[in-house]
Amino acid sequence: MLWACILLPQLALDSVLRERDDPDTPLVLIGGATQRRVLQAVNPAAARLGLRAGQTLMAARALADGFTCVEADPAQVEQVQQLLAAWAYRYSAQVSLHYPRALLLEVGSSLQLFGPWPVLQARLREELDALGLRQRIVLASNPVAARMLANCHDGLALSDADDTRTALGKLPINKVGLPTEASEAFTRMGLRQLGEVLGLPRDALARRFAAGVQLHLDQLLGLRSLGLEFYLPPDRFETRLELNFDVESHQALLFPLRRMINDLAAFLAGRDCGVQRFELHLEHVEGPDTVLKVGLLAAERDATLLFELARGRLEPLRITAPVRNLRLLAADLPAFVPQHQALFDPRAQQAQPWEQLRERLRARLGDEAVQGLRAEADHRPECAWQLASQGASGTLQAAADSRPGWLLAAPLRLSEADVQLLGRAERIESGWWDGGDVRRDYYRIETREGLRGWAYQDLAEPGPLWLQGWFA
Structure with a gap:
């Protein structure tokens, strides 16, 4: 060993x-009895003033001025x-x-x-x-x-x-x-x-x-062994930082926040896990804490990403009272699965994975502003895609390029004189079971500008063509 x-x-x-x-x-650590305060440690700036560990605080103040005592x-x-x-x-x-x-x-x-x-x-x-x-x-x-x-x-x-x-x-x-x-x-x-x-x-x-x-x-000499008690990591991470002064701006909170996030990342790396939710408590001089909740769609442990997410949630927050202390709590620590990448990644060096971009967008715009899409087994185009929080795959099987990549929020009426029909119609009859019955003939079309779209004619009420989407 x-x-x-x-x-x-x-x-x-x-x-x-x-x-x-x-x-x-210049900074010094002090301790000892109230009647005889002693310098326990000094930083290099304080040492250059002639201060040293072991001096009494009274002697240190007589020797130099302008240093901070902690x-x-x-x-x-x-x-x-x-x-x-x-x-x-x-x-x-x-x-x-x-x-x-x-x-x-x-x-x-x-x-x-x-x-x-x-x-x-x-x-x-x-x-x-x-x-x-x-x-x-x-x-x-x-x-x-x-x-x-x-x-x-x-x-x-x-x-x-x-x-x-x-x-x-x-x-x-x-x-x-x-x-x-x-x-x-x-x-x-x-x-x-x-x-x-x-x-x-x-x-x-x-x-x-x-x-x-x-x-x-x-x-x-190693002739006898020393009985050691080995460390076991806890199931949650919690740290608290006393600012020792009142903070009223977001900018002043970024440095201590970065240090706390770095400590969290070191803890996660040691436990070989990630974090999916954590809370930042802003402790005020008076009144209840302001709690900032950060949630991710997948476990992460990269310090830079976690700091950006926390910063994105902190900056829009209105600080109603001075902040005296910060507390970071992370109890949701699932297993971390690194992202699989090819040996030769074709992405540009400045590009970032979609997972990180997604989390940054959610932090900046809000959880509800970023949604995924899920495929549904429904032939009606307006029902074939549904919003999903994580973009889970659905059960709809469709041939490549058989459906447009961009569906309009509402169909747009077309003049048949301005478009050319490409190929035969595809009939869709569906929705009788939920009251949304449709009977339509769909056509691929091409406009005078060369744009290709997907339009239908309603068989229940024969009339004009209605544009429902565009192909890429």
Whole structure:
């Protein structure tokens, strides 16, 4: 087995920055007691002002001004970790959140599907960057070793147990996850690296240190296994974003909406499913939420398409009160079936599939404005086609080019002097069972301009020709 550890050293800070559209503004995370507020993390812009983690807020304000303070929110960090576990589930069935700010993935069985480790690692980094999260990634022969090696390395790949042990031996003793008392005791003994500790007799270690120290060392070397609880994705997706200010325009909601949709797409990819309906709740300072419902005719999980659909529903909406928070809820998560395409797609590069165009039209024009057609087993032309929400195929069988592609909303009277009849008549007698009885002779016609149409003569009331449709 091969284990990858994805360490997120700035997860708390990145969880805040990914929700803001002003990354260059100096920002710090603060925590601690009310009497002594402490800077827990700073972004690069704040670091350039001389601020650093561990400073008191009072000292930071004395040193610089013009930076934004945000309260550290453990619940927000936990929400992002759950999202990452759902995302990682796409690449491995064994995903664990055993360590804080880290993901453990068993990837040995995934390499046949996703390619060699360098290819998979590059893909992981690309998607984590898109999610706005900084990372360090290490591959090792057991999960504990991968996690501890990530404290000092990034990009290290060790597929062999001997190579893993060699790399572990060079780690500083305070970076291998030992209890503080044990690491300090080893340091006082003059042991600076893990390899020096591993060289000591086991019975001597057992006499001087608690049993947990030897257990951890054995787990580092893969001699004993670590009991991991593996992640299981939930059956629904829900996320909430606090805007921290009142929003009254659609434009200001687009950036947080895009981030929430990207998180939804990552969740769907991890569960290997799509979404057919989701709700966007606009939480106001006062009054009930404004609920925006987005429904699709088929399951989708493309982030760009889902954002365009949500945006199309949001922009025509009249915001009656300032929006303070956003909440996205998706409970209808059916299986996702990718669209089948030919190896050499003849469409132009700029063209988009009909399914995506259909959903965009429905989002812009409304659900009732876009309809499909369904064929019905009826010889009367005006009854042979019916509106259908999904354009399901019917049971009518007709030879190609035997019926016009464009039927008029109402028949148009023709002058026989202006048209030429082509071929013999086709008689249609039908509808006696529903009160819409017709007896007609249909002709193919050609106008003086060369247009070809379909016209009939009513046998019940002999008279002129009536144009009912045009051929392409």
